[in-house]
Each structure stands twice: as structure tokens, then as C-alpha cells.
Amino acid sequence: MKSICADLVLQRLTPEAGAALNRQLYDCLRGAILDGSLPPSSALPASRDLARETGMSRNTVLHAYAQLQAEGYVHSRVGSGTFVAETTPESQLSAERGRPRTADTGAPGAVRLAKRAQALVADASAAPQQWGAFMPGVPDVTQFPHRTFGRILSRLWRAPTPELLTYSHGGGHPALRAAIAEHLRVARAVRCDADQVLVTEGVHQAIDLSLRMLVDPQDTVWVEEPGYWGFHKVLQMSAARVLPLRVGPSSSSSSDGQAEGPGSGWPRSSTPPRLIFVTPSHQYPLGSVMSLARRRELLDLARASGGWIVEDDYDSEFRFAGRPIPAMQGLEADSPVIYIGTFSKTLFPGLRVGYMVLPRALAGHFRTAHADLYREGHAITQLALAELIEQGHYAAHIRRMRVLYARRRTLLAGLITEHLGPGYLHPQASNAGLHLVLRLPEGSDDVAIAKAAQARGVLTRPLSRYYRRGGAQRGLLLGFACVEEAQIEPAFRVLLACIRGQ
Numbered sequence: 001m002k003s004i005c006a007d008l009v010l011q012r013l014t015p016e017a018g019a020a021l022n023r024q025l026y027d028c029l030r031g032a033i034l035d036g037s038l039p040p041s042s043a044l045p046a047s048r049d050l051a052r053e054t055g056m057s058r059n060t061v062l063h064a065y066a067q068l069q070a071e072g073y074v075h076s077r078v079g080s081g082t083f084v085a086e087t088t089p090e091s092q093l094s095a096e097r098g099r100p101r102t103a104d105t106g107a108p109g110a111v112r113l114a115k116r117a118q119a120l121v122a123d124a125s126a127a128p129q130q131w132g133a134f135m136p137g138v139p140d141v142t143q144f145p146h147r148t149f150g151r152i153l154s155r156l157w158r159a160p161t162p163e164l165l166t167y168s169h170g171g172g173h174p175a176l177r178a179a180i181a182e183h184l185r186v187a188r189a190v191r192c193d194a195d196q197v198l199v200t201e202g203v204h205q206a207i208d209l210s211l212r213m214l215v216d217p218q219d220t221v222w223v224e225e226p227g228y229w230g231f232h233k234v235l236q237m238s239a240a241r242v243l244p245l246r247v248g249p250s251s252s253s254s255s256d257g258q259a260e261g262p263g264s265g266w267p268r269s270s271t272p273p274r275l276i277f278v279t280p281s282h283q284y285p286l287g288s289v290m291s292l293a294r295r296r297e298l299l300d301l302a303r304a305s306g307g308w309i310v311e312d313d314y315d316s317e318f319r320f321a322g323r324p325i326p327a328m329q330g331l332e333a334d335s336p337v338i339y340i341g342t343f344s345k346t347l348f349p350g351l352r353v354g355y356m357v358l359p360r361a362l363a364g365h366f367r368t369a370h371a372d373l374y375r376e377g378h379a380i381t382q383l384a385l386a387e388l389i390e391q392g393h394y395a396a397h398i399r400r401m402r403v404l405y406a407r408r409r410t411l412l413a414g415l416i417t418e419h420l421g422p423g424y425l426h427p428q429a430s431n432a433g434l435h436l437v438l439r440l441p442e443g444s445d446d447v448a449i450a451k452a453a454q455a456r457g458v459l460t461r462p463l464s465r466y467y468r469r470g471g472a473q474r475g476l477l478l479g480f481a482c483v484e485e486a487q488i489e490p491a492f493r494v495l496l497a498c499i500r501g502q
């Protein structure tokens, strides 16, 4: 059997032309140390063994080990081998600089964070600025029917019962759970009743709960590559072995219709995944749709191995052309799918309300754990939200936003095609969601372009940052939903100047 380290190398290393192999191996091992896949104090295989297991020359491995050692990522003990260092250079550096992210409370270096927390804060992803062209993933919060919601809330606040003001229990207010179940059955073809619905404080909490409930240290999980940074952040805090489920051109059924071989693109791992994180209806960030064949393959695999698929259906209400893509959860009765959704995209992110639809076998356990771990509350908000949905305001708001966002998307896509050419629109993207991907030529520095744009008031996210391993595509995620039509062209011109280096 191969060592974990060799497994990681074989998974992550996608040899890049022009780069020395020992450098690529070094990058790969360093990445695994930083994201916790190779935890502190763990032993690396002997260079001879790793060379044999990966098919590289021993010299290549020795060079990579020597570089890691010189930089403080590993140390070797004569006679016993090479070990991952307790503290990475990154964590030492950020502690020494006293960066507020690392040590908010004291003198530089005074705070000793847990190893995983060090890695988390050293590479923080949440953007401090959330509103403005072209912030990806943000809906037009100015359109939220706040008066209607306010009226419902103020009526409830006039005479709140003690149950609305004490800790809640049971996975969310029953009225909201029922309203969510009804909405999902109709709008997303999810097979569920209210007992399976668990209200969370958003997708991140739902992922966190799934990991805590179903994954033990060193269990394997698969996550899409490229994929949502939030998955990685929460995963980083677990001791799971994270393997990339590559999203290639063939995962899109909508754009190229290529046939997919069974199991193609699956991670090679010696143990089956406990959880598989996917965004089948609208891949994040590329925007492709997972084919039916692929969905069935994943369902079969999860059933056969006793694992679970975590389906993040974060923005599927917004599909602007063609028929809606039903959720993967509803494809089969009693599917091994934990379905996750959020009101962050349909209403507003600050609401912090999301939901899970759990397989029956899991629902009771998750409810109990949710109440014990996080203590539930926000019952008045949940009841008001239930009324908003029951009275039809929610569905009406989505319908209105769909028209608005479709216009904004068309406008932005048209500007990209007109000024840069059709090749700059990502070919896998389907006509849906709240953002599109502006593809940049290979080798472009999308991080630098995003920084330059931000300095001039235009917010984007570089596509390469969504890749944890090598082989990143370059591009920019552009949110169109939160930009008024009149603002789209001026903001795009600023972005264009940054892309052209002006």
C-alpha cells in the first residue's frame, strides 16, 4: 500500500511544462503541510520509498526535501527520518509581524494559536468589502422587500411569546421548516418533509456540522477542484484527508456534451470518501452543470461505500435560460445526499439563515447535535421568514430578481464579448447564478489584476485562488447581481484598463 504522502503527491501533482520536477514536488509537499494534509510531526517517507512510490528519481525527492528543510517546513533526525515541523515559517512570520489576523489581542507573537488556526488566518479568504461592482455572489440587497419583512417583524415583536425569546430546539422554527420543505419540493424537486429540514446559520455552519457528525480524523473527503473557498476553510479546521475532485471540461453537460467515462476524474485514494462536496446544479466557481450520468455515478459510489454526498445548491433559483436543473437530492428516493441551501443569495447574506435537508437516518442525530453544539435562537426572525414565504413574497421576489439579474448578466457578458472577445467568457458557464467568469489568457496574473482593480474601486475575485493544487486556470469572478445597470459599463471600463495594464 502506498504511503499517505505518496497518495497526496500522485493526487496533486500535475506536471507543468517548464517547471523543474523537484520544484513542483516541493510546492506540492509545502501545500500539503500548509493545509494540514501532512500534519505537524508527521513522518515523511524515506526519499527512496517516495521515489519508488511516485516514479520520480531519488535525486528529485532529495532536492525537494532539502529545500523544505532549508526553509523550515521539515526537519530530519539522524537515523529516524524526516518530519513535518511543528510550526511553519508562514505561521512564525505572521505571528512575528503581529498581524491583527493572527494576534488581535496582544503583543506580536504573544498569542499561540492552534496549528490549524494559524494556517486559517495566514491565508484568510473572506473579503472585508462586500458591496459594489463586481462583488461576486452578492445579490442586490437594496431590492429586498424590507418594508414587508419589517411589518411582519414588528407585528411579531408586539407580543412575543416566551418560546420565541428563549433557546430554540428542534432544528429551526417548525413554520420555517415547513415553508422551506414546501419551497424545495416545488422549486428544486427535492424529496423531503419538514422533519428532514434543519435550519442553520448559513452554508458554512451546515458544512461544519456535517464534518463534525460524519468525519473522523484522517477520513477521506472529496471536494471539487476548483471549488468554493468556504468548503476549504471549514475543512481546514478538521483533520480530514482532503482530495480534489477535478472539475474538467467533461463535467459540464450543458456546454460540450462530452461523454464521461465511469469514474473519470475521481481522486485516486486507498479509502472511499466519507463525504463528497459538490455543487451539481451550478458548479462554483466555473458555472458548469453536472451531467446526469455523473450524478448517478456519484450516487452509486456513495451508496456502495456508505459515504454521503453534500450538495451545495447555493444559487439555483437563478437560472436565466432553459429548464431548471433539478437538485441531485431528488433524483432517487432516499438518496445518500445531504442537501444544503441558503437565503444569502435569494434574500440577503446578512440574514444568516440557511438550511439542510437530511437523509432520514441522519436527521434526528443532526438536530440533537446542532442544539448542543451551537444553541439555537433567532426564532422571531425565522418565524417572520416563514410568513414571508407563506404569503408568497419570497417566490415573487425571486421571480423579480431573476428578470433583473438576467438583464445585468446579458449586459456584462455583452461588454466582455465586445471589448475582449467571446473567448474571454468561460466556455463551461451556464446561464445562471450571480456571477460569471471572465477568462484570462494562460499565465496572466489574475491576483495582480484583481488587486489593481480593487485599488480603483472595482471588486472581483481571481479564479486561480479557487484552486488548491497546480494547474489553475486564470480569470476573474465578476458578480453582476449587485450592480445597477447604469454602473455596469463604467465599472467594466475600469476593469478593462486593469486587464490591459493601463
Ligand SMILES: Cc1ncc(COP(=O)(O)O)c(C=O)c1O
Pocket: 137, 201, 202, 203, 204, 205, 228, 230, 279, 284, 312, 314, 341, 342, 343, 344, 349, 353, 354
Ligand atoms: C458556493 C457557495 N456556497 C455557499 C455560500 C455561502 O452561503 P452562506 O452565506 O449561507 O454561508 C457561498 C457564498 O458566496 C457560495 O459561493
